[in-house]
Amino acid sequence: MKIRYLGHSCVEIVGKHHILIDPDFTREPLPSVDFICVSHAHMDHIGKIAQVPEGVVLASPEVCIVAREMGMPDVRLKPVKAGDQIATITILPGYSAVKDPLHFILSLIFRLRIPEPGGVPLSFLVQDDIDLLHIGDAHRFPHEIHPDILCLPWRTSPVGPEKYKTVVIEMAKRMAAPYILPIHYDLPNTEADPMELKTRIDSTILDGAHWHIFDGKVVMEDL
Numbered sequence: 450m451k452i453r454y455l456g457h458s459c460v461e462i463v464g465k466h467h468i469l470i471d472p473d474f475t476r477e478p479l480p481s482v483d484f485i486c487v488s489h490a491h492m493d494h495i496g497k498i499a500q501v502p503e504g505v506v507l508a509s510p511e512v513c514i515v516a517r518e519m520g521m522p523d524v525r526l527k528p529v530k531a532g533d534q535i536a537t538i539t540i541l542p543g544y545s546a547v548k549d550p551l552h553f554i555l556s557l558i559f560r561l562r563i564p565e566p567g568g569v570p571l572s573f574l575v576q577d578d579i580d581l582l583h584i585g586d587a588h589r590f591p592h593e594i595h596p597d598i599l600c601l602p603w604r605t606s607p608v609g610p611e612k613y614k615t616v617v618i619e620m621a622k623r624m625a626a627p628y629i630l631p632i633h634y635d636l637p638n639t640e641a642d643p644m645e646l647k648t649r650i651d652s653t654i655l656d657g658a659h660w661h662i663f664d665g666k667v668v669m670e671d672l
Contacts, residue, residue, distance in 0.1 A: 450578040452598065454657035457493045458586055458633050460600050464577035466536050470600075471585065472498045475635070484538060488585030489545045489570040490515040493636055507535055511568030529571070537577050541594075543570025544587035579663045582626070586633050588617050590624070597666055598655075599626035602633040605641045614641075618649050628668065630655045 450464035456475025462468040466483040473496035482504035490512045499520040510528040533540040572584045582596035606613035629652045631643035
């Protein structure tokens, strides 16, 4: 199994299935995708979904409607909910703040626009040679799940940035993942240094610029 970060919240996984999570990538994924998982419908998570020519979209019904409006044919849409199991992917509740009034206010202040509808958020646990958990851009995940790899949203919040990072670190420590793949750190106006995590948590921090190849629970090679 191998994984890499493609920018924003997008993660690519090649194992028993070729999986793309949150397809608003800044680097092109490999062809022949089997599943496209979408945590929620903000454009920095779903924005390039119509550019992926293959793969079944796994998302909440509300998010599937957005994907359809963006050009995805119905035959490729599979609405899912927390508790569903699709191949190696377990669908879990999501905690991205898509309907939080504070998110609405901050979008008006810092982006000068009303935020796009986010839909019902979801998280995804991929169980292959190694377990990977992707929680979208959430900074909380109140479940006792301990993945091998945690895709951790890391950013500089425009309000209370140090408090926000402290909450994220506390969440990551509770999950106790041996490996952390930082995501979401390259969005304009909220950029953060992913390598800062090395000074704040004992997990191994995976460099987003490379493929990471795993054999069982151990990273064997970085390409």
